[in-house]
Amino acid sequence: MLNYKKLVKFLGFKLGTLMILLMAVSVISFILIEISPTDPVRIYVGEMSISQEKLNDLNEYWGVNQSLYVKVVNWLDNLAHGNLGISLIYRIPVTEVISERFSASFMLMFLSWIFSGVLGFFLGVLAGFKRGTFIDKGVKIYSYVIYAAPVFWIAMILLMIFSVELGWFPSGLAVPIGKVSGSVTLLEWLHRLVLPVLTLSITGIAQIALFTRSKLIEVSSSDYFLFAKARGEKGWSLIKRHGIRNILLPAITLQFLSFSELFGGTVLVEQVFSYPGLGQAAVTAGTQSDIPLLLGIVLVSTIFVFCGNSIADLLYKFVDPRIRESEANDF
Amino acid sequence: MTFDKKKFQSPYSFLFGNINLRTKTLLIIALVGLILITIVINSLFINLDNITTNFAIKNSQPSFQHPFGTDWMGRDMLSRTMKGLGLSVTIGALASILSVVISIFLGLLSTLGKYFDYTVNGLTDLFLSIPHILLIMLISISLGGGITGIVVGVSLTHWTSLTRLLRAEIKQINTSTYVKISKNFGKTKWWIAKHHLLPLLLPQIVVGTIIVFPHAIMHEASVTFLGFGLSPHEPAIGVILAESMKYLSNGAWWLAFFPGLSLLIIVLLFDVIGDNVQRLLDPTQANE
Numbered sequence: 001m002l003n004y005k006k007l008v009k010f011l012g013f014k015l016g017t018l019m020i021l022l023m024a025v026s027v028i029s030f031i032l033i034e035i036s037p038t039d040p041v042r043i044y045v046g047e048m049s050i051s052q053e054k055l056n057d058l059n060e061y062w063g064v065n066q067s068l069y070v071k072v073v074n075w076l077d078n079l080a081h082g083n084l085g086i087s088l089i090y091r092i093p094v095t096e097v098i099s100e101r102f103s104a105s106f107m108l109m110f111l112s113w114i115f116s117g118v119l120g121f122f123l124g125v126l127a128g129f130k131r132g133t134f135i136d137k138g139v140k141i142y143s144y145v146i147y148a149a150p151v152f153w154i155a156m157i158l159l160m161i162f163s164v165e166l167g168w169f170p171s172g173l174a175v176p177i178g179k180v181s182g183s184v185t186l187l188e189w190l191h192r193l194v195l196p197v198l199t200l201s202i203t204g205i206a207q208i209a210l211f212t213r214s215k216l217i218e219v220s221s222s223d224y225f226l227f228a229k230a231r232g233e234k235g236w237s238l239i240k241r242h243g244i245r246n247i248l249l250p251a252i253t254l255q256f257l258s259f260s261e262l263f264g265g266t267v268l269v270e271q272v273f274s275y276p277g278l279g280q281a282a283v284t285a286g287t288q289s290d291i292p293l294l295l296g297i298v299l300v301s302t303i304f305v306f307c308g309n310s311i312a313d314l315l316y317k318f319v320d321p322r323i324r325e326s327e328a329n330d331f
Numbered sequence: 332m333t334f335d336k337k338k339f340q341s342p343y344s345f346l347f348g349n350i351n352l353r354t355k356t357l358l359i360i361a362l363v364g365l366i367l368i369t370i371v372i373n374s375l376f377i378n379l380d381n382i383t384t385n386f387a388i389k390n391s392q393p394s395f396q397h398p399f400g401t402d403w404m405g406r407d408m409l410s411r412t413m414k415g416l417g418l419s420v421t422i423g424a425l426a427s428i429l430s431v432v433i434s435i436f437l438g439l440l441s442t443l444g445k446y447f448d449y450t451v452n453g454l455t456d457l458f459l460s461i462p463h464i465l466l467i468m469l470i471s472i473s474l475g476g477g478i479t480g481i482v483v484g485v486s487l488t489h490w491t492s493l494t495r496l497l498r499a500e501i502k503q504i505n506t507s508t509y510v511k512i513s514k515n516f517g518k519t520k521w522w523i524a525k526h527h528l529l530p531l532l533l534p535q536i537v538v539g540t541i542i543v544f545p546h547a548i549m550h551e552a553s554v555t556f557l558g559f560g561l562s563p564h565e566p567a568i569g570v571i572l573a574e575s576m577k578y579l580s581n582g583a584w585w586l587a588f589f590p591g592l593s594l595l596i597i598v599l600l601f602d603v604i605g606d607n608v609q610r611l612l613d614p615t616q617a618n619e
Contacts, residue, residue: 021456021457021460024457025457025461029461029469032470032472032473033473035473036472036473036474037475145599148545148595148598150552150556150572150594150595151553152553152556152572153587153591156572156575156576156579156587157588157591160579160584164579164580164582164584260459260463263462263465264463264465267465267557268464268553268557271557272576282465282468283468283557283558286468286472286557287558287559289472294468298461298465301461301462302460302461305461306460309460
């Protein structure tokens with residue numbers, strides 16, 4: 001059974017780690033931006049012509065001339081109060097931009113994560129089961145090729161086939177032109193979600209399929225598998241009872257560990273399909289030097305990746321019976 | 332027991348017939364290496380000024396004169412793609428060599444003491460916790476863009492896995508008896524590192540460099556595609572693909588298809604080299 005005391009201790013430990021990690025990430029990303037040659041005040045002012053006096057006032061107001069130490073402490077202090085600043089592009093608080101965009105990105109990531117996981121696992125099992133046949137070779141070649149292909153290129157190919165040639169899907173913009181984002185029906189929204197999700201699923205399959213395949217082959221050479229065969233078990237029931245049971249958990253763990261790549265893929269796919277999610281906001285913030293927004297997105301993505309890694313850890317430590325029962329399991 | 336010859340044939344047997352596996356591996360490495368070097372050298376001789384703009388043939392489909400078609404200014408896409416590939420491979424090479432240097436340094440550093448080990452471990456976790464693309468974007472902005480920003484950004488995000496590997500490997504070697512005997516003889520840490528560690532780590536380092544390469548190229552292409560680092564005058568593959576985005580809706584499929592496909596082939600070639608070098612240097616892992 002689950003050891004609740006241990007679980008609470010584990011979660012507490014993870015929360016502490018997250019706090020330290022966030023602090024480190026925010027300080028490092030702040031310093032990285034600080035040494036960059038772009039001048040945030042200049043960007044805030046924009047194209048307006050402005051007198052030197054006024055500029056000095058603004059510099060004074062934003063605290064440009066303070067020492068790096070004071071700046072970092074101020075930044076951390078604001079972060080601790082949940083104040084991420086105001087986005088320079090959208091002119092609304094960064095937290096608002098992020099919360100609005102994150103739900104759009106989350107939907108995209110969640111769907112493709114599920115699809116790629118299920119399909120990849122299935123293909124991996126199939127390839128491992130039918131090892132050496134043309135199915136196996138097909139899955140392997142597919143995985144290698146997709147693994148070598150840039151995500152955004154696949155997105156562009158799909159866009160060309162399905163939007164430009166066939167005209168099934170709109171090319172970009174999650175909200176139809178001339179409509180307020182609030183009035184979009186669920187169906188319209190889903191319609192625009194299809195291609196991005198398809199891209200991320202196609203590319204996500206490769207890793208999990210190759211992993212599942214090699215795991216299944218590994219399991220197939222184990223003693224218990226051989227013994228089951230000797231007892232006369234065969235075919236699908238053999239795979240289900242002795243194969244899948246043993247490889248499902250590592251595969252799910254791997255899928256949780258891939259949050260970082262998933263986020264990276266989302267950034268690229270959102271850019272190609274002009275899907276208004278967090279990734280697109282990050283790219284816009286980066287190219288137009290909207291520093292508060294960019295730093296906010298870095299922090300949110302760090303939390304996101306950390307959650308994935310922690311869930312993987314949790315699964316590994318508390319769900320796997322072999323490790324759950326072992327005495328050596330304390331951290 | 333009968334000897335099943337078919338089982339021991341390499342997947343490339345249709346190409347090379349029945350020469351032994353080692354020779355075959357060497358041949359494959361040489362061949363693929365030659366292709367890649369040709370691409371880089373070839374790209375050096377393509378002068379961008381010679382890719383003339385000719386509006387009479389703008390946006391023309393692939394043909395015998397222009398196998399990859401022409402773009403919206405009538406420039407030959409084949410030459411542009413080749414030039415871009417050369418640039419991408421060069422940036423990828425620089426970045427992966429740099430990242431391996433970082434890995435070796437941190438791997439050796441981690442063995443100096445408990446606190447060094449903690450620091451290296453913490454750094455690894457820290458760099459793994461931010462999505463690579465965002466971190467490369469941040470570093471590129473921080474260095475004010477340009478090729479330097481991309482190279483530094485990519486190399487600072489790709490050292491983690493090799494560092495972990497080297498760290499584990501070094502720890503293992505350090506527990507071996509011959510290292511202990513050397514220590515008892517009063518040899519310095521540097522002497523042990525040079526005579527015991529490096530020769531054993533060299534295969535890992537070589538394979539590590541080649542394995543990092545495809546990832547480095549891919550990240551370089553992704554980040555330049557998003558518009559960071561390189562200006563439109565430096566046509567890396569990412570920049571070419573970003574430009575072709577604007578012409579997709581006109582049905583100019585060749586602008587995006589061929590450059591992307593060439594990048595895919597380059598990455599696959601590096602995978603082939605990586606697999607084969609691994610097979611050559613580490614025969615125990617050669618058999619799948």
